[in-house]
Amino acid sequence: MAVVHRCKAAIFIKIFELVKTLLSQQQIALTIKRLAHQILENHISLTDTVFIGLQPRGIFVSDRLINELQQLVSPQQIVYGKLDITFYRDDVRQHLHAANKTDILFSIENKQVILIDDVLWTGRTIRAALDALLDFGRPAKVELCALIDRRFSREFPIQAEYIGRSIDTFATQKVLVRWAEKDGQDEIVLI
Amino acid sequence: MKLSTKHLLGIKNLTTQDIELILSTATQFKEVLQRPVKKVPSLRDITIVNLFYENSTRTRMSFELAEKRLSADTLNFAASSSSAKKGETLLDTVNNILSMKVDMVVMRHSASGAPHFLAKHIPAAIVNAGDGINEHPTQALLDAFSMQEQFGTLKGLRVAIIGDIMHSRVALSNIYLLGKMGAEVMVAGPPTLIPKYITAALGVKVTYNVAEALQWCDVANVLRIQLERQNQPLFSSLREYNLAYGISSQLLDSIGKKITIMHPGPINRGVELDSDVADGSNSIILNQVENGVAVRMAVLYLLANHNNQS
Incomplete structure (x- = not known):
């Protein structure tokens, strides 16, 4: 009996420790570099392109992406803002979220907007972001860049043009994105 | 993260955290008011009555604008042109309004404590827009x-x-x-x-x-x-x-x-x-007047969510 118990405990610990690193610090840096190049391939002049990071956690990706782009093109060419979608959420009556700063000091009228977020999962955040975005004007086109795409778990017909890593997950699993500024180091894990 | 109170009857019963939450949320709403479309859909499922038993220009317009900027439905009540003149009591008036499925009451009254009285007797959230010589x-x-x-x-x-x-x-x-x-x-x-x-x-x-x-x-x-x-x-x-x-x-x-x-x-x-x-x-x-809309949006937004969660 004791052996069986020990065995069960071992399995339990094994499952409990099933924390899989999806992207390490080095991989994140490389992935963001690649995303920057992919975006430039499609938006070679950047004259009509604007970048918008989604608050609160998408801006850690967008800050790094903009940093990367600044190595590739002149920084004056890059138009970058931040958007908070708290007031547009569809679960506003279930959870009260803290509102963050929106900082869009330019017109998006007729611009190619690239939305940037960390994890694309159900698509609800992006749905809210599209609503919020339209209150700033009528963009010519909106594209989405996501560092992690949890595919096959969408609840809205939304897809990303630029994807860091596509992963298959169960709904019960969590993707944790850690950033050096907030959590000590850049790392993406699945638990 | 939410307010410690169901109603905003006065500053007296707010915590420092409540005040900080309202002021920081107001900062974000002030930014909303600079956008080409100065409106968010947060309160589109909420109906609010503005119950003014006393005259007001700024407070009433500011509340009404705040409610509209949050996409809430609004009803306006002025005592001078209502059945209060025919002798209907405050509680009867409010209960009649609430039976039309109203979620929140913004009230100004010349009697100190009128919103506190109302809070004890009705289920809706109450925002005090000035009661006598008590609080605003x-x-x-x-x-x-x-x-x-x-x-x-x-x-x-x-x-x-x-x-x-x-x-x-x-x-x-x-x-x-x-x-x-x-x-x-x-x-x-x-x-x-x-x-x-x-x-x-x-x-x-x-x-x-x-x-x-x-x-x-x-x-x-x-x-x-x-x-x-x-x-x-x-x-x-x-x-x-x-x-x-x-x-x-x-x-x-x-x-x-x-x-x-x-x-x-x-x-x-x-x-x-x-x-x-x-x-x-x-x-x-005039900055005070401008900020009034953003601050009232924050109060209504936070109270609407507080009440629907509990």
Whole structure:
């Protein structure tokens, strides 16, 4: 009996420790570099392109992406803002979220907007972001860049043009994105 | 993250965290008001009645605009043109309105404690838009927001509240709020318009000399003489009041330092405040009005969510 118990405990610990690193610090840096190049391939002049990071956690990706782009093109060419979608959420009556700063000091009228977020999962955040975005004007086109795409778990017909890593997950699993500024180091894990 | 209270009846029962949450949410709503489309869908499932048993211009329009900017449905009620004139009681009126599926009540009443009474008897969330001589919480919040915008923080700020302290709900709400947020308060005005035990009760400094208050403060929040609430003569004439307690540019020049001028409105020009001061470069009176919409949006947004979660 004791052996069986020990065995069960071992399995339990094994499952409990099933924390899989999806992207390490080095991989994140490389992935963001690649995303920057992919975006430039499609938006070679950047004259009509604007970048918008989604608050609160998408801006850690967008800050790094903009940093990367600044190595590739002149920084004056890059138009970058931040958007908070708290007031547009569809679960506003279930959870009260803290509102963050929106900082869009330019017109998006007729611009190619690239939305940037960390994890694309159900698509609800992006749905809210599209609503919020339209209150700033009528963009010519909106594209989405996501560092992690949890595919096959969408609840809205939304897809990303630029994807860091596509992963298959169960709904019960969590993707944790850690950033050096907030959590000590850049790392993406699945638990 | 939510408010500690279901209603906003006064500043007295708010925590410091509540005040900070309201002010930080208001900052985000102020940004919303700069957008081409100054509207968010957060409260589109909420209906709000504005129940005004007393006259109002700013507060009422500000609340109505805040509600519309949040996409709430709004109903307006003015006592002067309603069945209250035919003898319907406050509770009957409100229960009738609530039976039409209204979620929140914004109320102004000439009786102190009227919203507190209502809160005990009805299920809807209540926002006090001024009750008699008790409190006017959203005014204190927008005053605090405007001061914070100007000075960065309320901590250590010296605020003089000058005028009819006795009959002012704005004064009481401001004193509570500034005390909670670590600002210093001095009240100034004629002895007949300042409650006798205010220092012992609320811990504020008192002076009967306006020049002394101005010398001391960073901000002067100037209040109107509330003649409608005074049932006996408390000073000889408005002209004499102006000469002794009114703020003129000569007086400010003689002080020789920059003092931010605030006023909750309506201004009686030439009584508590001369026109050149009210319209001068140190006046943030119209900023207060602008900020009022954002602050009321924050209050309504936070209360609507609080009540639907519990």
